[in-house]
Amino acid sequence: MEMSLAHHRRKQPLIVRQQLLDVAARLTMEHGMAAVTLDAVSGASGVSKGGLLHHFPTKNALLDALFESLLDRFDADINDRMREDPVPHGRFSRVYLRAVADLRESSDEAAHWAQVTVALLAEPRLRHRWRAWVQERTEEYVGTDSSVDAQIVRFAADGLWLADMLGSHDNGGDRHALIARLVELTNK
The missing domain is CATH 1.10.10.60 (Homeodomain-like)
Structure with a gap:
């Protein structure tokens, strides 16, 4: 046989x-x-x-694993960038902003992962997991990133991420100036 x-x-x-x-x-x-x-x-x-x-x-197990995989990759990117930023004050907010901004400008794969992440956030249990990640990171860097300016930068990064996913804003050359201004806020 x-x-x-x-x-x-x-x-x-x-x-x-x-x-x-x-x-x-x-x-x-x-x-x-x-x-x-x-x-x-x-x-x-x-x-x-x-x-x-x-x-x-189950399908939910598959989606949960997909989201965890995406989150692990994003978290690893954040950690790598944190090691490269020598200034502790505002570091997490700067790195988060740059990681989010680079999703649009990096490879097609990164853009695809970002789109998948946004789609997965429509699932309540995955949205809860994302909130937990944000809360963990916020608590971890409360000593360096709790200022109102740092919070503004992180909220602006989330808005930039959403705008990139939806293609709702094309700020062309102003994008770099916008990001530079937000980075300045992390130094206050």
């Missing part, structure tokens, strides 16, 4: 898991949250439904 190729294929669960997350992200970006079904992800990824269910037993 001949075994199927699946039985001969080397198991690589981390690679398969990431492949499933990438497909779910692409489907969300291209067709919206409603398009992310277990059948659609299984079909588009080439992973059997059983293989998908092994990693993500």
Whole structure:
């Protein structure tokens, strides 16, 4: 009796898991949250439904993992940037602003991740997770980033992020001046 190729294929669960997350992200970006079904992800990824269910037993588990993956990447970017900024006062607010602003100007992949993140924030439990991340970071940097100016910068960064996602504002060359002015606020 001949075994199927699946039985001969080397198991690589981390690679398969990431492949499933990438497909779910692409489907969300291209067709919206409603398009992310277990059948659609299984079909588009080439992973059997059983293989998908092994990693993500429900759609919510898949979306939760996708959001956590995005948040982990964003958090790692923030941490990397924090290490490169030598001035403690306002550092988190500056770094958050730059990370958000760079989403628009960086690779297509980063822009896609940002769009997927906005779509995922429509889910209440994921929105709660985002709020928890913001609260954790705000509390962590209360000694350096609690001024009203630092808060204004973070709120402006959120507005910039939303405007970029919606394509609602094209401030062209003024964008760099806007970001520079906001960075100045973090030094007060």
